[in-house]
Amino acid sequence: MRVAQVREFGGPEVLVAVEVPDPVAGTGEVVVEVDHIDTLFVQTQIRAGNFGQYFDVTPPYVPSGGVSGKVTAAGPGADPAWLGRRVAVSGRADSYAEFLAVPADHLSPVPDGVGAREAAALVHDGVTALALLDTTALKPGESVLITGASGGMGTLLVQFARALGARVVGVARGPEKTALVRELGADHVIDAADPEWGQRARAVLGDGGAALVLDGVGGQLGLTAFSLTADGGRFSAHGAPTGTGFAAADPDEARRRDVTLLGIRDVQLTPQRRTELLGRVLADAAAGRLRPVIGEVFPLERAAEAHAAIEGRGLVGKVLLKP
Numbered sequence: 001m002r003v004a005q006v007r008e009f010g011g012p013e014v015l016v017a018v019e020v021p022d023p024v025a026g027t028g029e030v031v032v033e034v035d036h037i038d039t040l041f042v043q044t045q046i047r048a049g050n051f052g053q054y055f056d057v058t059p060p061y062v063p064s065g066g067v068s069g070k071v072t073a074a075g076p077g078a079d080p081a082w083l084g085r086r087v088a089v090s091g092r093a094d095s096y097a098e099f100l101a102v103p104a105d106h107l108s109p110v111p112d113g114v115g116a117r118e119a120a121a122l123v124h125d126g127v128t129a130l131a132l133l134d135t136t137a138l139k140p141g142e143s144v145l146i147t148g149a150s151g152g153m154g155t156l157l158v159q160f161a162r163a164l165g166a167r168v169v170g171v172a173r174g175p176e177k178t179a180l181v182r183e184l185g186a187d188h189v190i191d192a193a194d195p196e197w198g199q200r201a202r203a204v205l206g207d208g209g210a211a212l213v214l215d216g217v218g219g220q221l222g223l224t225a226f227s228l229t230a231d232g233g234r235f236s237a238h239g240a241p242t243g244t245g246f247a248a249a250d251p252d253e254a255r256r257r258d259v260t261l262l263g264i265r266d267v268q269l270t271p272q273r274r275t276e277l278l279g280r281v282l283a284d285a286a287a288g289r290l291r292p293v294i295g296e297v298f299p300l301e302r303a304a305e306a307h308a309a310i311e312g313r314g315l316v317g318k319v320l321l322k323p
């Protein structure tokens with residue numbers, strides 16, 4: 001089968017298609033013929049070699065992401081009833097591939113009414129978005145500020161928060177992305193390209209600030225977002241696409257203002273919890289309550305172009321791969 005492999009750390013061009021043996025289902029495993037693969041910003045950072053301290057990855061390796069697909073084989077001890085079913089698999093390593101062997105208990109059935117593309121776009125971002133809202137305990141009527149609101153996870157956070165009855169203020173960059181976030185239901189959208197965006201957000205949030213801030217961007221933008229957190233509120237720093245780290249909120253200031261600091265460590269999930277949350281996400285999509293935004297689908301052989309597109313930040317919506 002074909003996989004897209006990172007030959008060595010570097011630019012997108014180090015991601016090349018190679019032939020490897022087909023996987024075989026071990027005990028309790030099934031083989032999934034992959035239909036679509038989701039891509040995550042963090043995979044571009046790992047590929048560039050910047051995240052060695054956090055991820056134990058040595059080239060050559062096949063990047064990871066969630067997938068949608070169909071079960072084509074069941075190993076000993078795996079329920080043969082899975083055969084032929086449409087499934088999604090969350091948080092799987094080595095998934096830029098045509099086939100994957102996965103434990104059967106990590107599968108989520110894809111309900112009728114949810115396409116393979118949509119399932120792949122939801123498989124990772126939707127799970128983390130739900131986990132974040134569970135962990136930060138967003139309540140109806142609270143105001144929530146979401147940075148990176150036009151991103152894969154941001155677009156889902158906006159929809160979930162809106163459905164919960166929160167007052168949503170999204171931060172996204174440029175006219176096309178701010179329009180999308182508005183269309184997804186945000187009550188207010190602030191353009192991050194405006195150097196005064198923090199003041200503009202303050203004007204719509206009021207002097208009290210946001211009860212909850214969900215920061216998927218980090219760096220300086222994340223620090224400004226921290227300053228917009230209400231006293232007694234919650235601040236989650238779970239994103240670092242700027243390459244300058246998670247928002248380094250000052251713990252002394254947080255204590256003084258009684259702000260609870262949360263981060264990526266608070267959304268580390270067991271495979272069982274991922275599978276449970278994915279079931280909820282797919283059910284919401286099937287019921288028409290959640291709409292993943294898909295920007296472009298690249299053939300697996302062109303994974304390098306997909307990574308270049310993600311890093312270029314020009315596309316609106318999720319980038320997927322298709323074997």
Ligand SMILES: NC(=O)c1ccc[n+]([C@@H]2O[C@H](COP(=O)([O-])OP(=O)(O)OC[C@H]3O[C@@H](n4cnc5c(N)ncnc54)[C@H](OP(=O)(O)O)[C@@H]3O)[C@@H](O)[C@H]2O)c1
Binds near residue numbers: 040126152154221239
């Ligand atoms: N998806 C998940 O399941 C998951 C899980 C854990 C953590 N996270 C983290 O959460 C963050 C957001 O995830 P995502 O899946 O929504 O990613 P994404 O789809 O790639 O979106 C990234 C967002 O960050 C903004 N951004 C990218 N580079 C930036 C830069 N240099 N400066 C300022 N803004 C920048 C982008 O907006 P513009 O480019 O338009 O400015 C976009 O809104 C990422 O850091 C990711 O690692 C995600």
